[in-house]
Amino acid sequence: MLKKKAIISQKSNKTAERKTGKAVKKIRRAKKNIATVTGMRDILPQDQKYWEKVRQVAKQISIDYGYDRIDTPVLELTELFVRGVGAQTDIVEKEMFSFTDQGGDNLVLRPEFTAAAVRAYIQHGMLNQIQPVKFFYLGPLFRHEKPQSGRYRQFFQFGFEAIGEENPALDAQLILMGWNSLNDLGIESVIQVNSIGCMSCREEYKKVLVKYYKAKAKLLCESCKTRLTKNPLRLLDCKESGCQELKDDAPQILDYLDDNCKEHFMKVVGYLDELDLPYVLNPYIVRGLDYYNRTIFEYWAIDDVEGKNALGGGGRYDGLVTMLGGREDTPACGLAMGLDRIVAKMREKNIEVPDKRVDVFVAQLGDAAKKKAMLMYENLRPNGSFTIAQAFHKDSLKKQLELANKMKVKFTLIIGQKEVGEGTIMLRDMQGGVQEVIDFNKIEKELKKRLEKYREGAVIDLTADEEEKESSTEIPEEDVADLGDLGDDLAAV
RNA sequence: GUGGCUAUAGUUCAACGGUAGAACAGCGGGUUGUGGUCCCGUUAGCCUGGGUUCAACUCCCAGUAGCCACCCCA
Numbered sequence: 103m104l105k106k107k108a109i110i111s112q113k114s115n116k117t118a119e120r121k122t123g124k125a126v127k128k129i130r131r132a133k134k135n136i137a138t139v140t141g142m143r144d145i146l147p148q149d150q151k152y153w154e155k156v157r158q159v160a161k162q163i164s165i166d167y168g169y170d171r172i173d174t175p176v177l178e179l180t181e182l183f184v185r186g187v188g189a190q191t192d193i194v195e196k197e198m199f200s201f202t203d204q205g206g207d208n209l210v211l212r213p214e215f216t217a218a219a220v221r222a223y224i225q226h227g228m229l230n231q232i233q234p235v236k237f238f239y240l241g242p243l244f245r246h247e248k249p250q251s252g253r254y255r256q257f258f259q260f261g262f263e264a265i266g267e268e269n270p271a272l273d274a275q276l277i278l279m280g281w282n283s284l285n286d287l288g289i290e291s292v293i294q295v296n297s298i299g300c301m302s303c304r305e306e307y308k309k310v311l312v313k314y315y316k317a318k319a320k321l322l323c324e325s326c327k328t329r330l331t332k333n334p335l336r337l338l339d340c341k342e343s344g345c346q347e348l349k350d351d352a353p354q355i356l357d358y359l360d361d362n363c364k365e366h367f368m369k370v371v372g373y374l375d376e377l378d379l380p381y382v383l384n385p386y387i388v389r390g391l392d393y394y395n396r397t398i399f400e401y402w403a404i405d406d407v408e409g410k411n412a413l414g415g416g417g418r419y420d421g422l423v424t425m426l427g428g429r430e431d432t433p434a435c436g437l438a439m440g441l442d443r444i445v446a447k448m449r450e451k452n453i454e455v456p457d458k459r460v461d462v463f464v465a466q467l468g469d470a471a472k473k474k475a476m477l478m479y480e481n482l483r484p485n486g487s488f489t490i491a492q493a494f495h496k497d498s499l500k501k502q503l504e505l506a507n508k509m510k511v512k513f514t515l516i517i518g519q520k521e522v523g524e525g526t527i528m529l530r531d532m533q534g535g536v537q538e539v540i541d542f543n544k545i546e547k548e549l550k551k552r553l554e555k556y557r558e559g560a561v562i563d564l565t566a567d568e569e570e571k572e573s574s575t576e577i578p579e580e581d582v583a584d585l586g587d588l589g590d591d592l593a594a595v
Numbered sequence: 596g597u598g599g600c601u602a603u604a605g606u607u608c609a610a611c612g613g614u615a616g617a618a619c620a621g622c623g624g625g626u627u628g629u630g631g632u633c634c635c636g637u638u639a640g641c642c643u644g645g646g647u648u649c650a651a652c653u654c655c656c657a658g659u660a661g662c663c664a665c666c667c668c669a
Contacts, residue, residue, distance in 0.1 A: 140659095140661095196667095214669090249662090250662075250663060252668095252669080390668060400669095412668075413669070441669085467628055467629095468628085503630035503631095507631055508630085
C-alpha cells in the first residue's frame with residue numbers, strides 16, 4: 103500500500119514536472135506565436151523586386167493610355183458592394199470582411215475596386231469632366247475565402263476603369279492594355295472574350311437556357327440544380343463532367359444578342375483582329391459579378407488551358423453608375439489584374455528581375471573618420487548618377503568590407519585616421535582589389551568617371567596612367583593573382 | 596463551406612517510443628586599417644490541447660495553420 107502510494111506520488115511529481123515544463127514553453131512561445139492572420143502574408147524584402155516591377159509596368163501603361171491614378175479607402179460602406187456587386191453574388195454573400203464599427207456603421211474591407219471607383223465618380227460629380235473619366239488604381243483587396251494557390255484573403259490588383267463612354271474602341275483598348283501589361287512583363291497570355299449582352303437580351307437568353315437545362319435537370323450535379331433557379335448563367339461554368347457534356351449543346355448567348363449588342367460586340371472583336379491580339383471567343387466565361395454586361399473578358403496564361411487561375415479580367419458595366427445613384431445611361435468599362443498571380447507566374451516562369459544595385463560603399467575607421475564619412479555621405483547621397491551605401495554602426499573595417507562585398511558594390515571608399523589628416527580617401531575597386539589614394543575633393547568626379555567605364559562594359563584598364571600608378575597603394579600578392587584571373591575572365595568574354 | 600496531404604532551428608531537410616542532427620543563413624574568431632575561398636567556435640527548434648505509455652517530437656484523437664483540389668474568383 104505504502105509502496106503504491108510512493109510510486110503514485112513519484113509519477114505525479116514527474117507529470118507535474120512535465121506540465122510545468124510545458125507551461126514554460128507555452129509562455130515562451132506565446133510571444134513568438136503571433137503570426138499573420140489566415141490568408142494574409144508578408145511580402146518580404148527579397149520578393150519586392152517582382153512586385154515593384156509589376157507596379158512599374160502598370161504605371162507605365164496608365165501613362166501610355168491616359169488613365170489617372172485614384173486611391174480610394176480600404177474601408178467602404180457595406181451597402182456599396184451589396185448594391186454594386188450584387189447581393190446574390192458569392193463575394194457579397196459570404197466573402198466580405200464586414201463589421202459594425204463603434205458608431206454603428208456597417209463597414210467592409212473592400213472586396214473589389216470597380217464599385218468604389220464608380221462611387222468616387224458619382225460622389226465627386228465627375229460627370230462634369232471630359233468623358234470618359236479614366237481611372238488607374240492599385241492596392242489591396244480583401245475576400246474571406248479559403249486560401250489556396252493564387253488565392254489570398256488579402257490580395258492586390260491594379261486596374262483601369264473608363265466611365266462615361268460606350269464606344270467599342272474603348273473595350274478593345276482596355277483589353278489591349280491588360281494584355282500589354284502581361285506582355286511587358288514577359289508573360290504570354292490568351293484573351294478569352296465573350297459578350298453577355300444587355301439586360302434585355304440576357305433575360306431572353308436566360309429563359310432559353312433554363313428551358314434547355316430543365317429538360318435535362320436529372321443529369322445535373324447538385325450545385326447546378328440550385329444554379330438553375332439562382333443563377334442560370336453559372337451553369338455554363340460548371341466543371342463536372344456531366345454538366346460539361348450538356349454545356350456543349352446548350353444554346354449560346356451570342357445567338358441571342360439583340361442587334362445593338364451584336365453590333366457592339368462585332369466591333370470590339372473587329373478591333374482585336376486589327377490589333378492582332380491572341381484572343382479566343384469563349385461563350386462559357388460568365389464572371390461572377392452582377393454588374394457586367396456586354397463585353398466580358400479574362401486573361402489566361404498560355405499554359406493555363408482551363409483558366410483556373412485567371413491573371414486578370416474585366417468587362418463592361420453600363421448599369422452600375424445608375425445602380426449606385428448616378429445619372430442614367432452612363433456606360434462604363436474596366437479591367438483588373440491580379441498582382442499576386444502575376445508575380446507567382448513570373449517566378450514560375452523564371453522571369454528575371456534585376457536586383458537593386460548599389461554602386462559605392464563608404465567605409466570608415468576611427469571616430470574622426472566616421473564623422474567625416476557621415477558628412478561626405480550626405481554630400482554624395484543626392485548625386486543622381488550612382489547609389490551609395492554605408493554601415494556607420496560598424497567600427498571594424500573587416501566587417502564593413504564584408505558588407506560591401508555582399509552588396510556587390512563596384513567601389514568602396516575607405517577613410518581612416520591617416521586619410522583624414524591628408525585630406526585624401528582610398529578608393530578600392532572591389533572586383534580586382536586595386537586601391538588608389540585620391541584627393542578627397544575629387545571623389546564624386548572620380549567615381550562618376552569610373553562607374554561610367556563599368557557601365558559601358560569597358561575592360562578595366564589595369565595599367566593606370568603614371569600619375570595614378572604612383573599614388574596606388576601596394577597590391578598584396580594574393581590580389582595580384584586575382585588580377586591575373588580577372589584578366590583571363592575578361593579576355594574570355 | 597467540403598475533401599486530401601502536411602506540421603522539427605530564420606530557411607531547406609534528417610533521425611528516433613528512451614537526452615533531437617545536418618546544410619545554408621546569423622553571430623564571434625583565425626592579432627591590432629582590408630571583403631570573396633578556407634578553417635574553427637557559437638546562437639537557435641519538436642504547432643496547440645488531450646489520450647495511450649514507466650517514458651511521446653515519435654503512436655491515437657481533436658483543434659489550429661500551411662499547401663492542394665472542389666466552389667468561386669484576381
